[in-house]
Amino acid sequence: MNVLCLGVSHQTASVEVRERFAVSESQLSRISREIGALPGIAESVIVSTCNRVEFYAASPNAPEALASLRAYLEERSPVHANGNGNGLAASELPAEREPFYILNGPASIDHLFRVASGLESMVIGETEILGQIKKAYATASGAGTTARHLNKLFQRAFNVAKEVRTKTSITRGAVSVGSVAVDLAEKIFGSLAPCRVMILGAGETSELTARALQSRGVKSLFVSNRSYDRAARLAGEMGGSAIHFDEWDRHFSKIDILISSTAAPHAIVTPEKLAPVMHRRPNRPLFVIDLAVPRDVDAAVNHLEGVYLYDIDSLRAIANQGLAVRHREIARCEDLIARHVREFHEWLTADPAQRHSIHFPVISKEA
Amino acid sequence: MDRLPLILATFCFLLSFLYTAYMLKTGGHRLSRFNLVTMALGFLLQTWFLHIRGQAIGRCPLTNFFEILIFLSWSIVLLYLLVGPAYRLSLLGAFTSPLVVLIQTVALLAPIRDVPRPSMGSDPWLETHAALSIIAYGAFAMASVAGGMYLIQERQLKTHHFHSSFFFEMPPITHLATANHRLLLAGVLLLTVGLLSGFMVHASLNPVKLAWGGVMWAIYLAILLARRAGPRRIALLSIVAFSLSITALWGLNYLVERTRI
Numbered sequence: 001m002n003v004l005c006l007g008v009s010h011q012t013a014s015v016e017v018r019e020r021f022a023v024s025e026s027q028l029s030r031i032s033r034e035i036g037a038l039p040g041i042a043e044s045v046i047v048s049t050c051n052r053v054e055f056y057a058a059s060p061n062a063p064e065a066l067a068s069l070r071a072y073l074e075e076r077s078p079v080h081a082n083g084n085g086n087g088l089a090a091s092e093l094p095a096e097r098e099p100f101y102i103l104n105g106p107a108s109i110d111h112l113f114r115v116a117s118g119l120e121s122m123v124i125g126e127t128e129i130l131g132q133i134k135k136a137y138a139t140a141s142g143a144g145t146t147a148r149h150l151n152k153l154f155q156r157a158f159n160v161a162k163e164v165r166t167k168t169s170i171t172r173g174a175v176s177v178g179s180v181a182v183d184l185a186e187k188i189f190g191s192l193a194p195c196r197v198m199i200l201g202a203g204e205t206s207e208l209t210a211r212a213l214q215s216r217g218v219k220s221l222f223v224s225n226r227s228y229d230r231a232a233r234l235a236g237e238m239g240g241s242a243i244h245f246d247e248w249d250r251h252f253s254k255i256d257i258l259i260s261s262t263a264a265p266h267a268i269v270t271p272e273k274l275a276p277v278m279h280r281r282p283n284r285p286l287f288v289i290d291l292a293v294p295r296d297v298d299a300a301v302n303h304l305e306g307v308y309l310y311d312i313d314s315l316r317a318i319a320n321q322g323l324a325v326r327h328r329e330i331a332r333c334e335d336l337i338a339r340h341v342r343e344f345h346e347w348l349t350a351d352p353a354q355r356h357s358i359h360f361p362v363i364s365k366e367a
Numbered sequence: 368m369d370r371l372p373l374i375l376a377t378f379c380f381l382l383s384f385l386y387t388a389y390m391l392k393t394g395g396h397r398l399s400r401f402n403l404v405t406m407a408l409g410f411l412l413q414t415w416f417l418h419i420r421g422q423a424i425g426r427c428p429l430t431n432f433f434e435i436l437i438f439l440s441w442s443i444v445l446l447y448l449l450v451g452p453a454y455r456l457s458l459l460g461a462f463t464s465p466l467v468v469l470i471q472t473v474a475l476l477a478p479i480r481d482v483p484r485p486s487m488g489s490d491p492w493l494e495t496h497a498a499l500s501i502i503a504y505g506a507f508a509m510a511s512v513a514g515g516m517y518l519i520q521e522r523q524l525k526t527h528h529f530h531s532s533f534f535f536e537m538p539p540i541t542h543l544a545t546a547n548h549r550l551l552l553a554g555v556l557l558l559t560v561g562l563l564s565g566f567m568v569h570a571s572l573n574p575v576k577l578a579w580g581g582v583m584w585a586i587y588l589a590i591l592l593a594r595r596a597g598p599r600r601i602a603l604l605s606i607v608a609f610s611l612s613i614t615a616l617w618g619l620n621y622l623v624e625r626t627r628i
Contacts, residue, residue, distance in 0.1 A: 189539055
């Protein structure tokens with residue numbers, strides 16, 4: 001038995017191409033069954049996310065399976081850029097190159113393990129993909145298009161992804177401004193649930209950062225903006241309270257996190273303003289996130305005890321560090337994956353009568 | 368030969384420290400039971416030593432500076448095992464284990480006279496006084512460990528320079544400040560009861576030791592009440608105060624031993 005993978009991803013095709021092959025959730029079961037019924041294909045799973053569309057198949061005859069799968073996709077791509085049911089035939093694809101990658105044997109196993117571990121993701125080490133693959137597998141399993149080989153392969157992929165996550169630092173470190181802010185806030189306050197946040201200047205990045213903090217438990221939010229209507233609208237959307245712009249500094253004593261991104265031409269948060277506030281709350285830190293350019297917060301504020309100031313450059317620098325750490329971890333992840341690929345391939349190609357004697361080592365749940 | 372369990376305990380603590388240091392360096396550190404197990408094993412070996420010594424002299428083994436150091440490191444590990452789970456278990460252990468290794472190595476290798484003095488008649492107040500006072504110093508030692516961790520984490524957050532493994536495994540600074548405060552509070556309470564029980568002892572206690580105990584109690588009470596100074600200064604003061612207390616403890620015992628000779 002062989003395992004094949006045919007797919008397009010953000011590394012091989014533009015979004016225009018990917019979206020034409022994407023399979024919507026409602027069609028996943030039907031298309032899985034159609035592919036499962038193609039000549040040469042015994043089992044199939046479709047993984048369709050915004051960054052990749054991949055067709056996995058178990059086949060006793062790889063060339064036949066590949067030919068029929070390609071013919072199926074050329075005849076009609078499962079889903080459609082314009083939603084009218086007309087897919088993009090492969091002949092319509094840019095002539096200069098083939099967008100599909102076709103993997104067979106150990107390469108396809110390696111690819112699935114890498115994808116599940118987040119090594120092939122746009123943001124290396126992201127964990128959302130694992131949930132998406134689990135969902136894709138559950139759908140295929142529900143549609144009855146998986147059996148012994150793909151069941152074992154996907155279960156193995158989930159275990160490998162877990163091992164990679166626990167034994168390496170591939171998921172460690174935040175890689176976006178919002179997630180860096182959240183990480184830092186948690187390193188200052190622990191739980192964010194009791195923290196009060198003030199957004200000063202309702203820009204897009206400050207809103208995204210505040211939403212990231214809300215996703216980790218922040219409940220109390222104040223919004224202040226030169227345009228009170230905009231502050232009120234954003235506060236309404238985010239379940240906070242709006243404050244008039246000439247009153248924001250009166251609320252300083254209440255807050256734990258300040259996100260500032262006004263269009264002010266000079267610093268509006270100064271040590272002179274903050275020092276008396278911090279003096280009254282010596283055991284309560286203040287996390288200041290300055291996303292504005294020019295900066296809203298005087299850098300000298302960071303010298304006040306209990307104040308932790310981060311501007312947009314320092315947040316980006318930390319995000320880049322996080323990304324660099326993840327890139328350095330790739331080799332360790334690949335070593336781990338290679339061992340599992342070898343073991344799985346041995347099992348797959350062994351005589352069925354001997355398979356019971358090939359045991360996969362138990363992956364420890366704790367590093 | 369009663370020192371054998373103590374030597375083994377020191378190796379356990381050393382192993383715990385080296386393991387965590389290696390894991391932090393390689394970036395593969397995760398909260399693990401290894402530190403807890405090695406620390407607990409070391410604690411059992413320490414307890415075994417104290418039990419043997421206590422049986423031999425018929426009283427709580429706090430009769431010379433060597434025994435005081437061992438009892439102190441036993442108290443530190445006991446408090447770590449009690450408060451550790453409330454914080455990031457293994458990393459608090461990583462900071463505690465080198466301190467315990469240092470104290471026990473000094474006790475085992477430094478030229479400290481270890482002549483146990485058998486009981487001349489049991490006085491439970493004396494033993495309560497001595498034991499509670501040393502456990503209080505154990506709490507102060509742990510407060511200085513939490514203070515040290517606070518200062519490291521605070522510096523990383525202020526300067527934006529993160530040693531990634533350390534940063535990710537360290538508890539939030541507000542938790543460290545709370546741990547520091549609670550350990551100082553526990554230490555002051557224990558020392559208060561320890562000093563009060565000293566007044567109940569039938570025999571006369573060394574007035575210099577008692578006076579120094581009072582001075583340390585006053586210093587720690589002042590640190591405890593100075594919360595408005597901010598967690599950074601409190602963390603710094605708890606490290607300075609513990610260094611001072613351990614140095615003074617050694618100095619006083621040295622003088623007392625010399626006087627006895």
